[in-house]
Amino acid sequence: MKKLSFLLIAFVLILSACGGGTSNNGGSGVNRAASTQNTSEASGGTENPPAEEPVELSFYFPVAVGGPITSFIDKLAADFHTENPSITIKPVYAGSYQDTMTKVVTAVQGGNSPDLAVLLSTELYSLLEINALEELTTRFEPVYFDGFYEAFMSNTKAGDQVWSVPFQRSTIVLYYNKDKFKAANLDPEQAPANWDELRDYAQKLTVKDGSGKVTQWGLEIPSTGYQYWMLQALALQTGTNIVSNDGKEVYLNKPEVKEALQFYVDLGRKDKVMPEGVLEWATVPSDFISGKTAMMFHTTGNLSKVKADASFDFGVAYLPANKTYGSPTGGGNLYVFKDIPEERKQAALKFIEFLTQPERVAQWSIDTGYVGTTPAAYETELLKKYVADFPQAAVARDQMEYASSELSTYQNGQITKLFNDNIQAALLGNMTVEEALDQSQQQADEILQKYRK
Incomplete structure (x- = not known):
């Protein structure tokens, strides 16, 4: 009987060991319930499982x-x-x-x-x-x-x-060229912390030749592909997100979003510190690396490329705040x-x-x-x-x-396309800020209405 009890205890311990494991990011987090049957069969006495x-x-x-x-x-x-x-x-x-x-x-x-x-x-x-x-x-x-x-x-x-x-x-971060900062008598270890400083720094970093042609921009923010993402960052900095957490509601024409888009538009059309019109997503990092712009908003996903290719000392900072800091993921x-x-x-x-x-x-x-x-x-x-x-x-x-969470909705491709198109129309001067955002909200509501029932 003692021998039988010992064998039973040993068998239980073997089964416990087969079902063990940690469940954190340093070990196994997969739930093994789906393969319990296979585990039990493998421990049924086969010396070399198939x-x-x-x-x-x-x-x-x-x-x-x-x-x-x-x-x-x-x-x-x-x-x-x-x-x-x-x-x-x-x-x-x-x-x-x-x-x-x-x-x-x-x-x-x-x-x-x-x-x-x-x-x-x-x-x-x-x-x-x-x-x-x-x-x-x-x-x-x-x-x-x-x-x-x-x-x-x-x-x-x-x-x-x-x-x-x-x-x-x-997330989106601010990249800045420390050498350009030094040339403009700006502290190379101090990035702009808010929108007023961003505009001021960008003005000081915009360089023109004798004929008035810009040879170096103070700032570039992309306006193709992911312009909705850039605007969402500016909206978050102004105190609001533009989407609900169930994919059924968007808030594209709230006052905070209008303030954000107006700032985005003014940087190029009024303040003249950023190229007007279309700025290609892939071109902006190239412009930064080549020295055509002293600052840029871009994904941290390009950090390794900038590190590898930039021939100058550069800094990375939070996106400047309006009422708060903020960036969508x-x-x-x-x-x-x-x-x-x-x-x-x-x-x-x-x-x-x-x-x-x-x-x-x-x-x-x-x-x-x-x-x-x-x-x-x-x-x-x-x-x-x-x-x-x-x-x-x-x-x-x-x-x-x-x-905060990025814009994500039902019919997301359609929503982001119409939003991108209307943002770009405002940046090009083909629509007012109010027209662009009110139209975006109306179009998005029409698409999402069926998901709210």
């Missing part, structure tokens, strides 16, 4: 910032395969965020869904509307999601349900798709867990300039040393205190 069946996953991803992103993704896929020989990740570079979304939707609707993808966090409601996503709320332990910055998690949820995981995330999340076999879902979850380990989040932040998505990443020796040597890398992290 090898796992090979799984191949298609992984769509975009590139929206400078740097060799594709090579970084390829290395992550290869490293994961080394640790998990039965799972092969096939990265598919799909173009811009917009291109990638189009290809994903086409594949889903054609019955050939990818397994997982990096898409804008703001695409959530559009993907939910076509029933494309696997819900992740119970696929990971709750403590896993608690490990991410709260502002990044806000664009992963619809209500209390989690549908994606933060990956290449960003931005960038892409990891999505798993619904209509794929369970074994591929399990493999995709394992890859997501791999990508979001603190050391990999830290390395991804260093390689790309994106914000580390977890506080744990900033506690790694890797990122601690990087921030100590390159303090500019800490600015976007610290600005997270003032960050």
Whole structure:
């Protein structure tokens, strides 16, 4: 009897060990409930359990910032395969965020869904509307999601349900050329802290030749692709966000938004410290690196490119405040798709867990300039040393205190396009600020009305 009792106790301990594991960002956060049956069978006395069946996953991803992103993704896929020989990740570079979304939707609707993808966090409601996503709320332990910055998690949820995981995330920051500051008798260690200072500094940094032609702009803020994002930052600085947290309401013509857009317009048309009209998203960093502008608003996702390519000393700072500091979050999340076999879902979850380990989040932040998505990443020796040597890398992290969710709605592509078009019309002088925002609100209300019933 004593021998039998001993064997029973040993058997219980073996089962407990098989079900163990940690559930934080430093260990396993995946909920293993879906594979309990396999675990039990594997511990039923087989000395050498059968090898796992090979799984191949298609992984769509975009590139929206400078740097060799594709090579970084390829290395992550290869490293994961080394640790998990039965799972092969096939990265598919799909173009811009917009291109990638189009290809994903086409594949889903054609019955050939990818397994997982990096898409804008703001695409959530559009993907939910076509029933494309696997819900992740119970696929990971709750403590896993608690490990991410709260502002990044806000664009992963619809209500209390989690549908994606933060990956290449960003905020908007102010970049400034310290050499240009010195030439203009401005303190190179003191960025403009508010809108009045921003305008004043930009005026001092705008340089003209003898004929009156501008040879150096004081400031550039992009006005293509993501102008809604820039305006949202200015609105947050004025005290309001422009979207509800359920994707059904927008607030595009509130007085604070009108004040924000007027400031945006005036920088080019009235103050003459920024080029009038259209400023291409991809051109602005090039202008900054080449010295054509002394300051720029842009994503922290371009930090590594500026660091690598700028031949001058530069600073990074919070976006200047109006009534408060503020920036929307931005960038892409990891999505798993619904209509794929369970074994591929399990493999995709394992890859997501791999990508979001603190050391990999830290390395991804260093390689790309994106914000580390977890506080744990900033506690790694890797990122601690990087921030100590390159303090500019800490600015976007610290600005997270003032960050809010990005514009995300049902029919998000349609809403952002009409909003972008109307903002650009105001910047070009083809519409007044009031006309642009009132029309945006009216058009958005017409689109979103059916979702409010």
